[in-house]
Amino acid sequence: MTGNNLYEPVRGVIRGIIEETPEIKTFSLETDEPVEFYPGQFILLAAPGTGEAPFTPSPRPGGEPGVEVTVKRTGDITGALHRKKKGDTLGVRGPCGKGFPLEKLRNREFIIIARGRHLASVRPLILDILSSRDSYPSVTLLYGCRSPGDLLYRTDLEKWGEKFRVLKTAETPGESWNGEAGPLPGLFSRLSPEPENCSAVVAGSPEIIRSGAGALKEMGVDESRVWVPVEKRISCGFGKCRCCLAGTYYVCRDGPVFPYSRVKDLPGLWV
Amino acid sequence: MIIKKTEKEFKELLSRWSLENLVFLPDTRGRISLFEEFGEFDLASLPLWRGVKEFLLPARGFAAGGSSLLEKPVIIVGARSCDLRALAGVLDRVFLENEPADAVYGSLRDNLTIVTADCASPADTCFCIQTGGSPYVKQGSGINLSILKNGEFLIEFSGERAVELLGDSERSGPGPGDILQRDNIRDTASRKVRGNFGVSDCETSAGKKVLENDAAELWGAVSGDCIRCGGCCFCCPTCYCALLNESTSGKKFTRALQWDSCQFKGYASSPGRGNPGKELWKSFRHRYLCKFYLMREEFGIPGCTGCGRCVQVCPGRIDMRDTLKEIYDRE
Numbered sequence: 001m002t003g004n005n006l007y008e009p010v011r012g013v014i015r016g017i018i019e020e021t022p023e024i025k026t027f028s029l030e031t032d033e034p035v036e037f038y039p040g041q042f043i044l045l046a047a048p049g050t051g052e053a054p055f056t057p058s059p060r061p062g063g064e065p066g067v068e069v070t071v072k073r074t075g076d077i078t079g080a081l082h083r084k085k086k087g088d089t090l091g092v093r094g095p096c097g098k099g100f101p102l103e104k105l106r107n108r109e110f111i112i113i114a115r116g117r118h119l120a121s122v123r124p125l126i127l128d129i130l131s132s133r134d135s136y137p138s139v140t141l142l143y144g145c146r147s148p149g150d151l152l153y154r155t156d157l158e159k160w161g162e163k164f165r166v167l168k169t170a171e172t173p174g175e176s177w178n179g180e181a182g183p184l185p186g187l188f189s190r191l192s193p194e195p196e197n198c199s200a201v202v203a204g205s206p207e208i209i210r211s212g213a214g215a216l217k218e219m220g221v222d223e224s225r226v227w228v229p230v231e232k233r234i235s236c237g238f239g240k241c242r243c244c245l246a247g248t249y250y251v252c253r254d255g256p257v258f259p260y261s262r263v264k265d266l267p268g269l270w271v
Numbered sequence: 272m273i274i275k276k277t278e279k280e281f282k283e284l285l286s287r288w289s290l291e292n293l294v295f296l297p298d299t300r301g302r303i304s305l306f307e308e309f310g311e312f313d314l315a316s317l318p319l320w321r322g323v324k325e326f327l328l329p330a331r332g333f334a335a336g337g338s339s340l341l342e343k344p345v346i347i348v349g350a351r352s353c354d355l356r357a358l359a360g361v362l363d364r365v366f367l368e369n370e371p372a373d374a375v376y377g378s379l380r381d382n383l384t385i386v387t388a389d390c391a392s393p394a395d396t397c398f399c400i401q402t403g404g405s406p407y408v409k410q411g412s413g414i415n416l417s418i419l420k421n422g423e424f425l426i427e428f429s430g431e432r433a434v435e436l437l438g439d440s441e442r443s444g445p446g447p448g449d450i451l452q453r454d455n456i457r458d459t460a461s462r463k464v465r466g467n468f469g470v471s472d473c474e475t476s477a478g479k480k481v482l483e484n485d486a487a488e489l490w491g492a493v494s495g496d497c498i499r500c501g502g503c504c505f506c507c508p509t510c511y512c513a514l515l516n517e518s519t520s521g522k523k524f525t526r527a528l529q530w531d532s533c534q535f536k537g538y539a540s541s542p543g544r545g546n547p548g549k550e551l552w553k554s555f556r557h558r559y560l561c562k563f564y565l566m567r568e569e570f571g572i573p574g575c576t577g578c579g580r581c582v583q584v585c586p587g588r589i590d591m592r593d594t595l596k597e598i599y600d601r602e
């Protein structure tokens with residue numbers, strides 16, 4: 001935000017673009033002002049003249065000022081963002097929301113379940129794990145994608161696999177695929193958590209969130225320790241417009257990550 | 272402190288205020304207009320069109336800092352108890368108290384002085400008491416006007432700004448019996464409001480009723496005449512749903528909140544996450560749920576102050592009280 005105006009963005013100049021998959025790009029943005037965020041918070045990224053939408057920021061490598069944002073092309077704004085080139089300017093607002101309660105996730109067994117582009121929502125958390133590895137005694141990441149071509153952060157995933165347990169699966173695996181085959185829920189049986197001492201994050205479509213949280217519950221992991229990123233229409237980002245309301249919670253202000261127990265029964269949230 | 276002024280003295284006071292302030296008050300059409308331009312006023316008409324909300328959150332937003340309302344201090348004279356309740360109980364909470372504060376709203380709010388007025392003759396559509404208010408301000412007004420039967424004004428005031436505006440004016444206190452007369456007028460007004468709507472504990476009981484009743488059949492029946500115009504939200508003193516829009520001025524893009532309405536079909540929808548208001552009855556129920564349950568949970572008061580504006584504007588002639596009665600009758 002510029003000065004005190006919550007709604008005016010700061011400038012973010014695109015310094016690098018990684019084509020992760022045919023539909024997903026990661027933008028490295030240098031911002032006019034530092035954007036200091038916490039894993040799980042979100043920012044609003046604007047393609048000037050088209051509009052803005054919420055995305056999950058990660059730090060730029062090497063601690064350079066600015067943010068990295070992974071964007072899947074799905075419509076107007078994401079389409080406009082995908083057409084941007086190195087050197088182009090975007091608008092950045094935020095950070096917004098609360099983010100993951102790291103103190104509740106650290107020093108216990110930790111399971112991350114993510115599908116498709118939603119791995120972007122947990123990437124900052126994974127970077128926290130890597131930078132304070134001792135705080136996370138046991139980590140397992142289950143990741144699912146459609147096909148090998150849709151694999152996100154492919155080089156990172158290899159490196160992460162050296163630091164903690166990573167299982168990946170593709171729904172339609174090809175010849176060269178070195179992971180598992182089939183839909184992500186097929187991997188749930190590979191988990192054997194110590195329920196009392198385990199926290200988890202499930203990121204994905206409502207179906208994935210429901211099935212992931214459901215599987216963990218069957219394994220005895222309390223729903224209040226399963227954190228889920230919730231996506232609702234976001235406009236102001238700061239609790240001033242009510243468009244993200246889910247029950248009595250504002251997703252932008254009280255979320256976007258919530259304990260599953262708190263949001264699972266909210267009417268209309270998972271439509 | 273309470274002082275008394277004749278109508279002539281009161282007009283002189285307004286003229287004096289107009290020298291250094293933008294003074295708005297209800298004109299003879301019941302719209303809040305600039306005193307300087309209109310010169311006449313009618314503090315009896317109800318409800319007031321162009322609510323206080325529009326001075327802080329205009330329909331199409333202010334481009335950052337670009338409001339002509341900031342050129343001089345603004346005084347709104349004749350706002351009602353229901354307006355003040357919406358302002359202090361909801362809007363100020365959202366835009367000032369909830370972090371981070373909205374600086375644009377903050378600068379407009381700082382610049383605004385509200386002079387409230389008792390409602391001597393509430394409209395047939397007023398039901399402020401049933402939602403927890405009253406037709407006169409009980410607390411929180413810096414300056415309050417009560418009009419006596421002979422047209423004289425009792426002005427009750429406290430606080431720095433009030434003293435600044437009234438401090439050096441002729442100070443004649445209320446005469447014998449004036450306070451009693453004011454209280455009688457207030458009692459009569461309250462009786463009138465009580466007679467306007469039979470559900471006396473709407474404030475505390477309506478939320479649960481709406482929450483518990485989610486039958487498509489019931490809501491379908493009461494929403495049949497709604498055309499989703501959004502008028503009920505736009506005129507409501509507590510509604511602040513908005514979308515942040517971008518506009519271009521020259522080469523610059525600016526942002527401003529523009530009014531949105533939960534009665535619109537695409538409200539809060541996103542292609543990725545569906546459309547909660549696809550069905551009319553759901554949108555319609557949402558408004559009642561929001562006002563009587565969600566807002567009450569959040570702000571401690573319902574999001575309906577009983578001002579009756581939505582009853583007056585609805586092209587489908589939908590009266591919120593009829594809807595509520597319908598729900599209460601389904602036991």
Ligand SMILES: Cc1cc2nc3c(=O)[nH]c(=O)nc-3n(C[C@H](O)[C@H](O)[C@H](O)COP(=O)(O)OP(=O)(O)OC[C@H]3O[C@@H](n4cnc5c(N)ncnc54)[C@H](O)[C@@H]3O)c2cc1C
Pocket residue numbers: 042052053054055056057070071072073074075076077078079117120121230231232233234256540541542543544
């Ligand atoms: C907190 C949060 C974090 C997110 N993080 C990421 C991320 O890191 N990477 C990523 O690729 N995507 C992320 N998304 C989803 C992303 O915001 C949507 O894909 C994007 O808004 C689509 O916009 P569009 O204009 O291209 O699509 P359109 O289909 O043209 O959308 C039109 C409107 O609907 C809204 N909308 C569409 N889909 C969604 C959605 N899933 N959630 C909320 N609003 C939506 C848009 O904002 C826009 O206002 C996140 C969403 C939220 C709420």
Ligand code: SF4
Pocket residue numbers: 496497498499500501502503504534584585586587588589
């Ligand atoms: S004013 Fe009446 S017709 Fe218009 S949206 Fe409200 S209830 Fe529906």
Ligand code: SF4
Pocket residue numbers: 503506507508509562574575576577578579580581582591
């Ligand atoms: S819901 Fe209707 S009666 Fe209640 S405060 Fe809003 S406009 Fe007034």
Ligand code: FES
Pocket residue numbers: 233234235236237238239240241242243244245250251252253
């Ligand atoms: S996005 Fe405006 S209140 Fe949450």
